[in-house]
Amino acid sequence: MLKPLGDRVVLKAEQAEEKTVGGIVLANNAKDKPTTGTVVAVGEGRYLDNGQKVAPAVKEGDHVLFDKYAGNEVEYNGEKYLVVREKDLVAIVD
Amino acid sequence: MLKPLGDRVVLKAEQAEEKTVGGIVLANNAKDKPTTGTVVAVGEGRYLDNGQKVAPAVKEGDHVLFDKYAGNEVEYNGEKYLVVREKDLVAIVD
Amino acid sequence: MLKPLGDRVVLKAEQAEEKTVGGIVLANNAKDKPTTGTVVAVGEGRYLDNGQKVAPAVKEGDHVLFDKYAGNEVEYNGEKYLVVREKDLVAIVD
Amino acid sequence: MLKPLGDRVVLKAEQAEEKTVGGIVLANNAKDKPTTGTVVAVGEGRYLDNGQKVAPAVKEGDHVLFDKYAGNEVEYNGEKYLVVREKDLVAIVD
Amino acid sequence: MLKPLGDRVVLKAEQAEEKTVGGIVLANNAKDKPTTGTVVAVGEGRYLDNGQKVAPAVKEGDHVLFDKYAGNEVEYNGEKYLVVREKDLVAIVD
Amino acid sequence: MLKPLGDRVVLKAEQAEEKTVGGIVLANNAKDKPTTGTVVAVGEGRYLDNGQKVAPAVKEGDHVLFDKYAGNEVEYNGEKYLVVREKDLVAIVD
Amino acid sequence: MLKPLGDRVVLKAEQAEEKTVGGIVLANNAKDKPTTGTVVAVGEGRYLDNGQKVAPAVKEGDHVLFDKYAGNEVEYNGEKYLVVREKDLVAIVD
Numbered sequence: 001m002l003k004p005l006g007d008r009v010v011l012k013a014e015q016a017e018e019k020t021v022g023g024i025v026l027a028n029n030a031k032d033k034p035t036t037g038t039v040v041a042v043g044e045g046r047y048l049d050n051g052q053k054v055a056p057a058v059k060e061g062d063h064v065l066f067d068k069y070a071g072n073e074v075e076y077n078g079e080k081y082l083v084v085r086e087k088d089l090v091a092i093v094d
Numbered sequence: 095m096l097k098p099l100g101d102r103v104v105l106k107a108e109q110a111e112e113k114t115v116g117g118i119v120l121a122n123n124a125k126d127k128p129t130t131g132t133v134v135a136v137g138e139g140r141y142l143d144n145g146q147k148v149a150p151a152v153k154e155g156d157h158v159l160f161d162k163y164a165g166n167e168v169e170y171n172g173e174k175y176l177v178v179r180e181k182d183l184v185a186i187v188d
Numbered sequence: 189m190l191k192p193l194g195d196r197v198v199l200k201a202e203q204a205e206e207k208t209v210g211g212i213v214l215a216n217n218a219k220d221k222p223t224t225g226t227v228v229a230v231g232e233g234r235y236l237d238n239g240q241k242v243a244p245a246v247k248e249g250d251h252v253l254f255d256k257y258a259g260n261e262v263e264y265n266g267e268k269y270l271v272v273r274e275k276d277l278v279a280i281v282d
Numbered sequence: 283m284l285k286p287l288g289d290r291v292v293l294k295a296e297q298a299e300e301k302t303v304g305g306i307v308l309a310n311n312a313k314d315k316p317t318t319g320t321v322v323a324v325g326e327g328r329y330l331d332n333g334q335k336v337a338p339a340v341k342e343g344d345h346v347l348f349d350k351y352a353g354n355e356v357e358y359n360g361e362k363y364l365v366v367r368e369k370d371l372v373a374i375v376d
Numbered sequence: 377m378l379k380p381l382g383d384r385v386v387l388k389a390e391q392a393e394e395k396t397v398g399g400i401v402l403a404n405n406a407k408d409k410p411t412t413g414t415v416v417a418v419g420e421g422r423y424l425d426n427g428q429k430v431a432p433a434v435k436e437g438d439h440v441l442f443d444k445y446a447g448n449e450v451e452y453n454g455e456k457y458l459v460v461r462e463k464d465l466v467a468i469v470d
Numbered sequence: 471m472l473k474p475l476g477d478r479v480v481l482k483a484e485q486a487e488e489k490t491v492g493g494i495v496l497a498n499n500a501k502d503k504p505t506t507g508t509v510v511a512v513g514e515g516r517y518l519d520n521g522q523k524v525a526p527a528v529k530e531g532d533h534v535l536f537d538k539y540a541g542n543e544v545e546y547n548g549e550k551y552l553v554v555r556e557k558d559l560v561a562i563v564d
Numbered sequence: 565m566l567k568p569l570g571d572r573v574v575l576k577a578e579q580a581e582e583k584t585v586g587g588i589v590l591a592n593n594a595k596d597k598p599t600t601g602t603v604v605a606v607g608e609g610r611y612l613d614n615g616q617k618v619a620p621a622v623k624e625g626d627h628v629l630f631d632k633y634a635g636n637e638v639e640y641n642g643e644k645y646l647v648v649r650e651k652d653l654v655a656i657v658d
Contacts, residue, residue: 001470002441005433008466034166034177041467044433049143049237049425049613057099057138065096065168065177072410072466074441083410083441083466090166090177091104091135092097128260128271143237143331143425151193151232159190159262159271184260184271185198185229186191222354222365237331237519245287245326253284253356253365278290278354278365279323282283316542316553331519331613339475339514347472347544347553372542372553373480374473377658378629381621384654417655420621425519425613448598448654450629459598459629459654504636504647519613527569527608535566535638535647560636560647561574561605562567 002076004043007086009056010074011037011066034065034090037082046086056086065090096170098137101180103150104168105131105160128159128184131176140180150180159184190264192231195274197244198262199225199254222253222278228269244274253278284358286325289368291338292356293319293348316347316372319364328368338368347372378452380419383462385432386450387413387442410441410466413458422462432462441466472546474513477556479526480544481507481536504535504560507552516556526556535560566640568607571650573620574638575601575630598629598654604645620650629654 004010014036039062045055058064070088074081098104108130133156139149152158164182168175192198202224227250233243246252258276262269286292296318321344327337340346352370356363380386390412415438421431434440446464450457474480484506509532515525528534540558544551568574578600603626609619622628634652638645 003468003470005440005465005467006463010467034168047424047430048141048145050145051424051426051428052145054141064099065166067166072441072443074410074467076469087100089099090102091099091168093170094095094097128262142235142239144239146239148235158193159260161260181194183193184196185193185262187264188189188191222356236329236333238333240333242329252287253354255354275288277287279287279292279356280285281358282285316544330517330521332521334521336517346475347542349542369476371475372478373475373544375546376471376473379656379658381628381653381655382651386655423612423618427612427614427616448629448631450598450655452657504638518611518615520615522615524611534569535636537636557570559569560572561569561638563640564565564567 002041002074002081002083004041004083006043007046007054007056008043008083009039009058009064009086009089010041011064011071011082011084012040013037013080013082035068036063036065036093038063040081043086056089058086058089058092063093065093096135096168096175096177098135098177100137101140101148101150102137102177103133103152103158103180103183104135105158105165105176105178106134107131107174107176129162130157130159130187132157134175137180150183152180152183152186157187159187190229190262190269190271192229192271194231195234195242195244196231196271197227197246197252197274197277198229199252199259199270199272200228201225201268201270223256224251224253224281225270226251231274234274244277246274246277246280251281253281284323284356284363284365286323286365288325289328289336289338290325290365291321291340291346291368291371292323293346293353293364293366294322295319295362295364317350318345318347318375320345322363325368338371340368340371340374345375347375378417378450378457378459380417380459382419383422383430383432384419384459385415385434385440385462385465386417387440387447387458387460388416389413389456389458411444412439412441412469414439416457419462432465434462434465434468439469441469472511472544472551472553474511474553476513477516477524477526478513478553479509479528479534479556479559480511481534481541481552481554482510483507483550483552505538506533506535506563508533510551513556526559528556528559528562533563535563566605566638566645566647568605568647570607571610571618571620572607572647573603573622573628573650573653574605575628575635575646575648576604577601577644577646599632600627600629600657601646602627607650610650620653622650622653622656627657629657 045053067088071082071084096104139147161182165176165178233241255276259270259272327335349370353364353366421429443464447458447460515523537558541552541554609617631652635646635648
């Protein structure tokens with residue numbers, strides 16, 4: 001099991017969508033467009049200066065958008081994951 | 095549904111206004127001129143160091159000016175949205 | 189109406205003064221010389237880390253000096269305004 | 283009247299002293315040498331994160347040394363002033 | 377014994393995994409891919425601004441992923457160790 | 471009198487020591503080597519975010535080492551002084 | 565005596581170890597490898613924003629590893645010392 005530290009979250013990134021124009025597959029490389037993934041594990045959170053610990057506002061199974069330049073790619077049991085800070089999560093997609 | 099995280103806000107950006115001079119359409123590319131949009135969803139807010147959570151000072155339906163270099167472009171259900179931090183919202187337009 | 193967010197202030201900038209030397213109008217482009225304007229609207233303020241909200245120390249109608257490189261230019265109802273952060277207001281001119 | 287905002291102070295800068303060597307006037311342009319001025323007006327101060335407002339530690343009439351690269355030059359009623367942040371005041375000269 | 381200071385942690389880094397393609401050993405040099413190690417010693421922690429000391433959230437024997445560009449390489453009793461800040465630990469691997 | 475502001479300290483810098491090799495005087499320009507001086511005046515201190523004022527930990531007459539790139543050179547009554555921030559004082563030499 | 569200020573510590577650095585390969589002495593210049601020294605004097609500490617003073621977590625006589633790019637080299641009574649901030653001390657070596 002991967003247990004992320006601090007305000008980190010482990011994600012299973014989704015395949016980037018591809019668009020086809022007349023059968024030609026185009027890579028989606030728009031600048032600043034976040035990528036989607038599913039939350040696999042959530043860290044215990046970060047500390048505020050008053051001593052309060054703030055857990056990330058997402059939970060296992062959440063489908064999220066995250067900043068595509070964020071995080072560390074990790075390989076675990078033959079599968080690839082991404083570990084990102086909570087601040088790099090943009091939105092939950094229901 | 096897109097549920098923005100932290101102090102983020104989801105916006106539906108408006109078409110940039112165009113100006114015509116003698117029938118010629120001119121792109122509006124003034125430096126530092128904010129762009130307008132409508133608030134579609136509002137995050138729960140950010141934490142102050144005393145543990146207090148501060149929600150963004152806008153609500154769904156608000157028409158806002160935002161810093162044009164801010165935010166992440168997002169595509170959801172075939173529509174484009176912009177997710178920006180509250181600090182990049184400049185003003186509400188009534 | 190334009191309702192500035194956070195510690196922002198909406199200003200109606202004044203025409204930069206021009207100086208003439210022998211009838212020739214010279215643009216005033218002194219480095220770091222602030223520009224003047226009139227306060228049109230004031231945001232609700234920013235939060236301190238103790239949770240206190242601090243409103244900008246100016247009010248509608250105040251004549252102010254502001255840092256000329258600050259702010260976002262905004263067009264509203266055919267008039268141009270400037271939205272600046274309180275920290276970029278230098279002084280009130282009575 | 284010029285009423286400086288925040289922790290700013292309005293100064294009337296003094297003429298930079300000149301040195302003569304054999305009758306030749308030399309501009310004083312030593313790097314990092316502060317310049318002197320007289321305090322004309324003092325802002326209300328800045329906020330600490332505990333909500334306390336801290337006024338600048340100088341008063342009208344004080345003769346001060348200030349960092350020569352600091353501040354905004356201002357023209358008011360035909361006279362030139364300098365508006366500087368308290369942090370750029372180096373010392374009071376008695 | 378090596379006793380790390382502040383929020384530092386002493387790690388025994390593991391050999392980077394190698395992949396073979398047709399018998400050829402390939403160095404694993406993926407950008408931003410964290411490296412693994414075992415926690416050997418843990419510092420007493422860092423201070424929050426409220427005076428509270430926060431110990432690192434790992435303990436001796438934990439198997440961790442860490443940011444590969446972090447830390448100081450140390451040689452002690454003929455063995456190599458890595459000393460990293462807690463913030464550069466990405467996740468615990470069970 | 472020079473009364474330093476905030477956490478500043480006025481120093482009378484000492485002559486940099488010179489070394490002679492075979493009678494040739496060599497300027498001492500070692501990188502990052504602090505310089506020595508005597509404390510002439512001490513500011514009232516800086517504010518912590520809890521409102522407490524912290525005075526510099528040196529007193530008049532102290533012989534100190536300071537970071538050689540720090541401070542503002544000041545001329546007062548025909549003598550040269552250096553005004554430095556407390557943080558640039560390295561040690562007291564007894 | 566050298567009395568370090570704030571969170572500084574005075575160290576007596578040890579000779580960098582040298583390695584010999586076939587009798588040839590090789591300088592040890594590994595990037596980011598900390599250097600060792602003995603603590604000679606410890607400052608009173610730094611202030612947290614709650615007014616608490618935090619002393620460095622080392623004491624006279626401690627054998628420490630420190631970041632090799634840190635600190636100011638000081639000469640005192642004909643001996644060379646290094647003055648470093650506590651944050652640049654990496655570990656205590658027992």
